[in-house]
Amino acid sequence: MKRIYSLVLIISTLFFSNCSKDDNELDVRYNTNDLQKLHANSSKKWLVESFFINYESNILSEYNDCYTDDEFTFFDDKKEVQTTLGNSSCFYDNPTDQQATLSYQFYDDIGKIYLNVSRGESFNEKFTTRIFTLELEEISETRMVFASGEYPNYGKTIVFTAVP
Template identity: 55%
Template sequence: MKNIYIPLLILSTLFLYNCSKDDDGINEKYTLDDLQKIHGNSSKTWKVEAFYKTYENDLLSEFNDCYTDDAYTFFYDTNEAEVILGNASCYYDTPTEQDGRLTYSFNESTGKIFINISKGESLDENFKNTLTILGLEKLSETRMIFTGGEYPYYGKTLVFTAVP
């Protein structure tokens, strides 16, 4: 009788070990209807809630302050958002010029949405900029999360909140 319990115990242990509670189980495939959440069928404005260097460790980027005071308006008829820069600069205390750009792309066959976001500043003849490409990981009517990696290692992450 003991010989039956040992294989049953091993089999049960293997079964329970292979069951996981990963909350990443959904590999989201977005649709044209989901794009409406981004642009609101006309236009919709979003603010950056946080810019993370590593999202999974809750470590903010050194550029967090210069992104969280900007506004991004997405439109239904173009893949380029209007960028309204805030007062916080990324590189220089008093830059002579600042520029921000955000474009997004949607691949209908894969259901993936990506943003290409850049910010640049100049001070006299000096110029610095960043260019970041991130994939949409989570989307609701009021929140978008774009990441540079896949669960659970998102890495660089921008969290957007809809402006009411």
């Protein structure tokens, strides 16, 4: 009985000691230098290249067209993003009013950047809105990706490209 116990203990120890972080899992931490890519130490304009409902499967959101004609300006001195809406609406063919608000938060202690997105439209007495939060997953001088979910299985994802 002692041999069986010892054998089980050895196998269990080997099994658990060989467990490691999933190779696909990223542990990216952002810092103030990364924020400079976002706002260029003053302000920086970005366009939405694509809005996915499922990034891994390359499935665009039904709202892709209404986001890809908008322009977003990120600033270094405020967390609110200036939004210039394009001609495509999200919810109604001819809305009487449209609003889009983006803001970002940087949590230095955990190295994470989050983007809060809200979009609303009204048509006469009807009002429709969508609100969601995405986490920064990739950033360079010319491209940034905010997504929900875990790498590589991102769900809702917005890919931005910098305006030259």
